[in-house]
Amino acid sequence: MIVYEYPFNERIRTLLRLEDLYEKFKFFVRQEHAMQHHVALSTIFDMLEVAGRADLKSDLLQELERQKQSLLAYRSNPNVAPEALDAILGELDQVSSALVATQGKTGQNVRDNEWLMSIRGRTIIPGGACEFDLPSYYAWQKRPTEQRYADIMGWFGPLAPLFDALALVLRLLRDSGRPTKMIATAGSYQQMLQGKVYHMLRLGLDETLGAIPEISANKYMLWVRFTTQGGDLKPKSLEEDVPFELTLCNF
Structure with missing residues (x-):
């Protein structure tokens, strides 16, 4: 992972x-x-x-x-x-x-x-x-x-x-969260946070998937878009489902 x-x-x-x-x-x-x-x-x-x-x-x-x-x-x-x-x-x-x-x-x-x-x-x-x-x-x-x-x-x-x-x-802080298994449908994942305050997000990926997360978040919404690297190492969007573990941490 x-x-x-x-x-x-x-x-x-x-x-x-x-x-x-x-x-x-x-x-x-x-x-x-x-x-x-x-x-x-x-x-x-x-x-x-x-x-x-x-x-x-x-x-x-x-x-x-x-x-x-x-x-x-x-x-x-x-x-x-x-x-x-x-x-x-x-x-x-x-x-x-x-x-x-x-x-x-x-x-x-x-x-x-x-x-x-x-x-x-x-x-x-x-x-x-x-x-x-x-x-x-x-x-x-x-x-x-x-x-x-x-x-x-x-x-x-x-x-x-x-x-x-x-x-x-x-x-x-890291020990405060519990990992939850998620699926990013077609390489994208969104979650409403409903104003709850978090301090850190941890995202676990199987390294064999070759997926790279691009994360954006505020107190209302979390958004993750997965990309992959080609031979030129430039990020390219992943269009397939990506399983991952999500942990939201707060004190």
Whole structure:
């Protein structure tokens, strides 16, 4: 199954962008070549751009607290396993405390580092991080892999609580929905949402179908049109029925 996700609002869109950057960062920072570590460092700069909103930290803290209060209401429910409930409540407390303990604006430690900011300024320019532009950065790239890794993780460290928080929020959001089997007749599907507020749509497809969803949604209607790719990779409309799984998620 291939799962496509569609955010219904700007806040979830920002969290998904940051999650995507974090996955990229984790992959490249674990590699050994200097060029791969260059991508990891550049990804940190991208994270700062996306997470630049001053209220992102407070948004996450408010959502974590709201989830905690919502889960506490289940303590008296006999159908809820107390061990599982205590585990998720403990995780919420731990993640919230770590996020509260972070000082200043997100990524301020990177912004205060003049050397890193000089690299960031040059990486915006295509090919701007060549050795003749940044000889000190070129020299750093020649350091042992372990030292480069330690430096990058040190620069990323203060950002880690933010990413732990958004990962937990997105996990709870994804777990809130139940998948339902649907059929897109002649490659098209519509559903009235009747004003109910959702935060995310998840659409699961059998990858062997070769179908690609184009999703449009607001609080009143959901519309999915399926296309496929030809040899030139341009999207072409699918005129056949497409089975898929639809999950509508909200807190």
